[in-house]
Amino acid sequence: MTVLKTKLGRRSFLKTSAAAGGGLMISFSWLASCTSSTTKAEVLAMPEEWFELNAYLKIGENGMTTIFCPNPEFGQNVMTSMPMMIAEELDMDWKNVVVEMAEFNTALYNRQFTGGSQGIRTAWNPLRMAGATARHMLKEAAANAWNVSAKDITTDAGKLIHKASGKSAGYGEFAKSASALEAPEEVELKEVKNFKVIGNSKKNVEGKKIIKGDKLFSLDIKKEGMLTAMIAHPPAFGLQLKDFNAESVKSMPGIVDVFSFKTYNDEFGRNFFDTDTFPEMVAIVGNSTWEVMNAKKALQVEWEKFSEQSFLMNSWGGGDKIKVQVPAGLESSQSHMAEMHKVASKPGTQLRKDGDPEKIFKEAVKVIEKTYSAPFLAHNMMEPINCVADVTADKAIISAPTQAPGFIEPAIADRLGMTVEQVEIVMSRMGGGFGRRAYCHYMVEAAVISQKVQKPVKLMYTREDDMTFGIYRPAYMATYRAALDENNNLIGYHVKAGGIPESPLGRGAANRFPAGCVDNYLAEEWSIQSNITIGAFRAPRSNFLGGVEQSFLDEVAEAAGKDPIQFRLDLLKRSKEKPVGENNDYDADRYAGVLELVRDKSNWGQTSDGTHRGVAAYFCHNSYAAHVVDLKLVNGTPRVEKVTxxxxxxxxxxxxxxxxxxxxxxxxxxxxxxxxxxTFQNGIPEKSNFDRYRMIRMNEAPKAIDVHFVQNEIDPTGLGEPPFPPIFGAVANALYKATDKRHYNQPFLSKDRITLG
Amino acid sequence: MAKFNLKINGKDMEVDVDPQTPMLWVLRDHLDLTGTKYGCGIAQCGACTIHLNGTATRSCMLPVSVVGDNEITTIEGLAEEANHPVQQAWLEHDVPQCGYCQAGQIMSAASLLKSNPSPSDEQIEAAMSGNICRCGTYVRIKEAIKTAAKIQNA
Known part of the structure; x- marks a missing residue:
């Protein structure tokens, strides 16, 4: 049994309004569209009055329940899974639950941030507590009315039951009196084995709206008098605005204003997520998208190389702002590669050392050394960057696809000359995010433009603007060395990794598998400065390391004459029984668990003709993932047939x-x-749309994906990122089997890089 | 600017726009039919897919001036109760993640099933490879199309 002190999340239990009722009427058809596949007849009608039990839920007089999802939704389906956690502890019948996105309000909700695969993990206790607290209050209200002890009242799917007296009532009957009660000091939570909602698949609560084409995204918002805005940004990293000719386009049809603007105030101290690639841009504002697009094309802008550019960053924990210099120059992918090889050949910054790696590599019977690389990546969310801002004299309403409303709010307020209280952020459903929407410079841009033109403004990036704005996944390189003894035991392991402009390693990853399994271990890192901006991209850093490390281990296992899964399991056994060093950042049993499960479910060791298999596993963002890829060559082109x-x-x-x-x-x-x-040439991103930036399509996707979960009762961790990194390794290892050639440089099917077959 | 009489989702509609305006923006900006999405503007991603006389067409490169009397269907008009077999199947397989590309996917799938009621896997792949799903829901999309074919043929 888990007992939680409710003061942990006390703020959430403050009433947002004194009178909870007010007769919010919502049409029946809307209701039915929210409640998955149940038929209309079974679902309760919308209540006349709502009673708020805490910030996460309100119950109508008829028992209908609205649950608020606190976190931004970008396709990870938190709008369904988070309310499920609340409904479980509330003991509510899911079919009578309506889900709404919560307001952005840091006083009421914890961590309204989508990223790092931490949503479910950090919401696990607060959300269950919200449900359990409300259930407790309903029981108390019923106990008061029935004159019995609350302890003798049980609940079942939205009903309160007092067995001895035979009394029972729906939650709705006591919603009003329960909402007047104080939240309990502590609540008891259900045991995992008693879960009814959690663990039973529920359809996406927004599914019907999505398939109908309802207005779910901020791009779909239309406000009275709203104008459309686009930006013109430098075509290359290393360039800045010199001059532009507004007059040439101001007379074009539908154009209202053309002006340059700075995203942040010069004295503004940026925080980590306030990354901005181009500090000054040109805004084109007009009546309709097509008109603004045409004016944007016709606009004459002069750009110039900058020799000096800097910005201020807030230092951690207060103190003086730090001046950050942006390196000048027009960079190219070719010179990037040459530079990375050069820096990688020098000693790096040591992150972890166990034993005496230098000595063991000299004594080793076999040494395997391989170098891997991966390029910059653009996020390419299907919904391009956009924001609707409505800034008036004393209020700013900013609706946007944002993973991190709390990070950008101070920047918006600073730029508008407002307090954060005057800034209201509406968290629209995001058409993908993948990390990119944690960097919300565009919300400041839209706000600035709206303030200038004194109208509501919809800022939209074209696909080209979006793809060439930077905030990319960095380019990486890593060299791995392994030392084997005469019995093919792994006795030394060395990773040296770096990137432009950051290393993928860091202290955290240096402590991951196979650290702790090898007596002599060395991890080093390096980095090269750049003016190409970078940002989090699904499983940051791990998305490179996981793939290349697992590709390297495959090669080491082969050199040692061992099965790749058994090789990993043997290493994990070592780290469990006699771990090397300290701070090893993984649980050997759980790591081995996914390897064993994937071995079993994929029938490892048995392949059909023409199918080539690769395996990989990784631990990051608190969860464990293992994949087996079945790949075929079809007319010389690799196609993943199946993934287990x-x-x-x-x-x-x-x-x-x-x-x-x-x-x-x-x-x-x-x-x-x-x-x-x-890729880049003279600072220019060489791909600006999907004609050149190749995205996977249905005819290249696996024909089948078979997903299995280890069944346990461990507190949940995230899923958005952990399955991503190891797939790169599993693909590389299957590709080796298919082509008899190891593939060290991503992307594997780049035309100018690798000839297959 | 010029006036155009359009037949959209079975209704007559009139707009006064630049003749070169792509249907995508006519729908989204002038008729407030925002279910059709912008993704690339160069007919490479399929998010803007509509039906022109029942055939899947990328609306981002279709000037309003060439539409003429041809009937346009958008996601909002695919089925009155949003119960087209493809929409039903999409719910059954719980296909969407972020959902942004799904209107375009559904319109492509509905067009495929109209011309080919029982498509093979290869035919589905061929018909759907013009629609990008950045979330990677392709396996579910394919399964949903097979289910939709069964619903339609039942």
Whole structure:
């Protein structure tokens, strides 16, 4: 039994309004569209009055329940899984639950941020507590009315039951009196084995709206008097605005204004997520998208190389702002590669050292050394960057697809000359995010433009603007060395990794597998400065390391004459029984668990004719993933036929949606492993739309993906990122089997890089 | 600017726009039919897919001036109760993740099933490879199309 002190999330239990009622009327058809596949007849009608039990839920007089999803939704399906956690502890019948996106309000909700695969993990206790607290209050209200002890009242799917007296009532009957009660000091939570909602697949609560084409995205918003805005940004990294000719386009049809603007105030101290590639841009504002697009094309802008550019960053924990210099120059992918090889050949910054790696590499019977690389990647969310801003004299309403409303709010307020209280952020459904929408400069841009033209403004990036704006996944390189003794035991391991402009390693990843399994271990890192901006991209850093490390281990296992799964399991056994060093950042049993599960489910060791198999596993973002890829060569072109996936993310909240998430990560990983690449020439991103930036399509995706979860009762962890990194390794290892050639440089199917077959 | 009489989702509609305006923006900006999405503007991603006389067409490169009397169907008009076999199947397989590309996927799938009621896997792949899903829901899309074919043929 878990007992939680409710003061942990006390703020959430403050009433948002004194009178909870007010007769919010919503039409029946809307209701039915929210409640998955149940027929209308079974579903309760909308209540006349709502009673708020806490910030997460309100119950109508008829028992209908609205649950608010606190976190931004970008396809990970938190709008379904988070309310499921609340409904479980509330003991509510799911079919009578309506889900709404919560307001952005840091006083009421914890961590309204989507990223790092931390949503479910960090919401696990607060959300269950919200449900359990409300259930407790309903029991108390019923006990008061029935004159019995609350302890003798049980609940079942939205009903309160007092067995001894035979009394029972729906939650609705006591919603009003319960809402007047104080929240309890502590609540008891259900045991995992008693879960009814959690662990039973529920359909996406927004599914019907999506398939109808309802207005779910901020791009779909229309406000009275709203104008459309676009931006013109420098065509290359290393360039800045010199001059522009507004007059040439101001007279074009539908154009209202053309002006340059700075995104942040010069004295503004940026925080980590306030990354901005181009500090000054030109805004084109007009009546309709097509008119603004045409004016944008016709606009004459002069750009110039900058020799000096800097910005201010807030230092951690307060103190003076730090001046950050942006390196000048027009960079190219070719010179990037040459520079990375050069820096990689020098000693790096040591992150972890066990034993005496230098000595052991000299004594080793076999040494395997391989170098891997991967390019910059653009996020390419299907919904391009956009924001609707409505700024008036004393209020700013900013609706946007944002993973991190809390990070950008201070920047918006600073730029508008307002307080954060005057800035209201509406978290629209995101058409994908993948990390990119944690960097919300566009919300400031839209706000600035709206303030200038004194009208509501919809800012939209064209696909080209979006793809060439930077904030990419960095380019990486890593050299791995392994030392084997005469019995083919792994006795030394060395990783030296770096990137432009950041290393993929860091102290955290230096402590991951196979650290702790090898007596002599060395991890080093390096980095090269750049003016190309970078940002989090699904499983940051791990998305490179996971793939290349697993590709290297495959090669080491082969050199040692061992089965690749057994080789890993033997190493994990070592780290469990007699771990080397400290701070090893993985649980050897759980790591081995996914490998064993994928071995079993994929029938490892048995392949049909023409099928080539590769395996990989990885641990990051608190969850464990292992994949087996079945690949075929079709007329010399590799096609992944099937992927078998094993995951350990603890308790699985919504199994079918969880599978969907893993399937998506697998497809995304295969796409990026085969095709993903952004290159540069003289600072210019060489791909600006999907004609040149190749994305995986249905005819290149696996025909089948088979996802399995380790069944346990461990507190849940995330799923958005962990299945992504190892797929790169599994693909590389299968590709080796198919082509008899190891593939060290991503993307594997880049025309100018690798000839297959 | 010029006036155009369009037949959209079975209704007559009139717009006064630049003749070169792509149907995508006529729908989204002038008729407030925002289910059709912008993804690339160069007919490479399929998010803007509509039906022109029942055939899947990328609306981002279709100037309003060439539409003429041809009937346009958007996701909002695919089925009155949003119960087209493809839409039903999409719900059954719980296909969407972010959902942004799904209107385009559904319109492509509906067009495929109209011309080919029982497509093979290869035919589905061929018909759907013009629609990008960045979330990677392709496996579910394919399964949903097979289910939709069964519903339609039942």
């Amino acid at each position: 996936c094993a995951m350990d993310c603890g308790v699985v909240i919504n199994p079918d949606a969880a599978s969907n998430m893993a399937e998506g990560a697998i497809v995304d990983g295969i796409g990026n492993a085969f095709f993903g690449e952004m």
